[in-house]
Amino acid sequence: MNSRQQTILQMVIEKGRVSVAELAKTTGVSEVTIRQDLNTLEKQSYLRRTHGFAVPLESDDVETRMMSNFTLKRELAQFAASLVNPGETVFIENGSSNALLARTLAELKDITIITVSGYIAHLLKDTACEVILLGGIYQKKSESMVGPLTRQYVQQVHFSKAFIGIDGWQPETGFTGRDMMRADVVNAVLEKGCEAIVLTDSSKFGALHSYTLGPINQFSRVITDEKLHPLLQAQLEQAGLIVNIVKTASPQ
Incomplete structure (x- = not known):
């Protein structure tokens, strides 16, 4: 090269x-x-x-994905962190924006983070916050825990907010993911009825993948960037979601 x-x-x-x-x-x-x-x-x-x-x-490697649109994802993470109160227990799913959120929260808040991401747990190893890493089958590429054991562990813990990554969204299908096992973990989280927040850059909207995350009424909020098309924003809001558009400090 x-x-x-x-x-x-x-x-x-x-x-x-x-x-x-x-x-x-x-x-x-x-x-x-x-x-x-x-x-x-x-x-x-x-x-x-x-x-x-x-x-x-497209890569399952979290660090590789984090380098794509890093500045934007960091600003999304900072906004998401502002929604979390000191002393709160939150679930943070796998993904590059979620990893940046976890790091931001660990630096700023006295909170407990529950995650299925081995990458996030390792990222926070030198921080003061409490980290609960749920077990299961270890997906080596994504560094994420999946499978029926993970689903059982999700049912045994309690949290007030869950931050979820997605791979796609269309009005006809709702939110979708490209990995069946990880989608099942997300659906186990949604079944708990907590405040579920989608944290993602706008490139995922309009894409379609095989596995449904939802139904959509189990989600509360979407945090994304200003490149989201106004029509898509309107469709999300018509579905009952709060949509937070984070304006970036510098052009992407």
Whole structure:
């Protein structure tokens, strides 16, 4: 990988979606050269091409996903943290935005965090907050606990708020996930009737995946960014959800 291709890859990881024209302007080469670079990077499994754009590969690795739109996800996490009161017990599901939320809460609040994410538990190992890591089958790539044991553990603990990551949403299907076992854990959390909050960037809205999270009336709130289309925001609100749009301090 040459230095220009490294620049391209870093831009794609940081922004999440970058046009061929923008990459050409930033690197000072032609769009033809950029397309050749993108073909090379795609063949080497560094990124994925769509029509006129480059996007990061979908990955279950939390740290890889965290690097995509990091600044935006950090601001979403900071807003979500503002909803949690000192002394509260909250459930935080797997995912990159949720990992940033857990770290923010551990730095700012005297709280208890319940999670199924081994990554989040490790991230908080040197913090003062109490961490309860629920057991189960360990998914090595996502570093998450899943399966019937995890469902049983969820039923045995109590929390006032749950922060959930999603992979997709459409008005016809509601929230969806791309992993059956992780979707089952989310549904076990929703069955407890707590305040369930979706924490995600706007890129997930309009996507569709195989496994239902919900029904939608089991969710209370969505926290996302200002790129959410107004029509989608209206549809979420019509479904009874509070929608918090976090305005970013710098352009994404």
